[in-house]
Amino acid sequence: MNARYTEFHPRWHRPRMPVFWWAGRRSYLIFVIRELSSVFVAWSVVFLLLLVHAVSQGGTQYQQFLNLSSNPWMLALNVIALAFLVFHAITWFNLAPQAMVVHLRGRRVPRSAITGAHYAGWALLSALAAWLILG
Amino acid sequence: MAKRRAEPLVWLLFTSGGLAAALLLPVLLVLFGLVFPAGWVPAPAQAHLLSLARNPLTRVVLLGLCVLALFHWAHRFRYTLYDGLQLKHLSKLIIVGCYGGALVGSALAGYLLLAGL
Numbered sequence: 001m002n003a004r005y006t007e008f009h010p011r012w013h014r015p016r017m018p019v020f021w022w023a024g025r026r027s028y029l030i031f032v033i034r035e036l037s038s039v040f041v042a043w044s045v046v047f048l049l050l051l052v053h054a055v056s057q058g059g060t061q062y063q064q065f066l067n068l069s070s071n072p073w074m075l076a077l078n079v080i081a082l083a084f085l086v087f088h089a090i091t092w093f094n095l096a097p098q099a100m101v102v103h104l105r106g107r108r109v110p111r112s113a114i115t116g117a118h119y120a121g122w123a124l125l126s127a128l129a130a131w132l133i134l135g
Numbered sequence: 136m137a138k139r140r141a142e143p144l145v146w147l148l149f150t151s152g153g154l155a156a157a158l159l160l161p162v163l164l165v166l167f168g169l170v171f172p173a174g175w176v177p178a179p180a181q182a183h184l185l186s187l188a189r190n191p192l193t194r195v196v197l198l199g200l201c202v203l204a205l206f207h208w209a210h211r212f213r214y215t216l217y218d219g220l221q222l223k224h225l226s227k228l229i230i231v232g233c234y235g236g237a238l239v240g241s242a243l244a245g246y247l248l249l250a251g252l
Contacts, residue, residue, distance in 0.1 A: 017221060019220060019221060022219060032215070035211055035215040036215060036219075037211075038207060038208040038211035038215070039208065041152075041204050041207060042208035042212075044163070044164050044204070045160075045201050045204050045205055045208075045244070048160075048167075048200075049243065049247055052188060052197070052247050052248060052251075053251065055181055055185050055252075056247070056251050058181065059181045062181040062184070066171065069167060069168065069172040070173070070174075074172070075168070075173070078168030078169060079168070079169060082168060082169060085161045085164060086161055088153070088156065088157055089156075089157035092153050099150070122158055125159060126158075126161065129159065129162045129166075130162055130166065132193075133166055134166075134176070134179060135179055135183050
C-alpha cells in the first residue's frame with residue numbers, strides 16, 4: 001500500500017470527479033462561463049494595447065489595425081468577447097451588494113441602491129468614453 | 136507563509152480589476168471591436184486618437200485598467216484551472232504562468248502607454 005501523502009489528492013477519501021463535472025447542471029455551467037469571462041477580459045486588454053500601439057505608430061499602422069479588426073474572424077471573436085464582457089459586468093454588478101455592506105447614518109444602504117449605483121456608473125463612464133472617442 | 140500573505144493582495148487586484156473591466160472594457164470593445172469595423176459609425180481619425188491617448192489622464196486610466204484587468208484575469212483563470220479542470224496539483228506552474236503573464240502584460244502596457252506614445 002502506498003501511504004505517501006499527497007496534498008491535493010487524498011485519493012482514499014474522495015472519489016474522482018469527472019473533468020467536465022460542471023457541464024451537467026445549469027448553475028455549474030453558469031459558474032464556469034463566468035470564470036471563463038476572464039479570458040475575454042485579458043483578450044480585450046491585448047486588443048486595446050494593439051490599438052494603442054497602432055495609433056502611436058502613425059496613420060498607416062492605424063489603418064492596418066482597422067483592416068484587421070474588420071476581418072470576419074476578428075469581428076466574430078470580438079462579438080463573442082463582447083458577450084462574455086457584458087456577462088461579466090452584469091454578474092459583477094449584481095454581486096456587488098454581497099461584497100459591499102455600506103452603512104450611512106447607522107442604517108444599511110439597501111442592496112438595490114448599491115447595484116443601481118454600479119449600473120449608473122457603468123452608463124456614465126461608457127457615455128463619457130464614447131463621447132471622448134467619437135470627439 | 137509567503138503565499139498566505141500574498142493572497143489578500145491578489146484578491147484586492149482581482150476585485151478592483153473586475154470592477155475596472157466591467158466599467159470600461161465593454162464600451163471600448165463595442166466601439167473598436169464592432170461599431171467601427173462594421174462601418175455603423177466611421178472610425179475616428181488617427182490624429183484625434185493620438186491626442187486623446189497622449190493626455191496624461193487617459194494614460195493613467197488606461198494603464199490602471201490594463202494592469203488591474205490583467206491581474207483580474209490571472210487570479211480568476213488560476214482558479215478556473217484549479218476547479219474547472221482539476222489541475223490543483225500543478226499549482227506552482229499555474230501561479231507562475233498566470234501572475235507572470237499578468238506581470239509581463241503590465242510591463243508591456245506600461246511601455247506602450249508611457250514610453251511608446
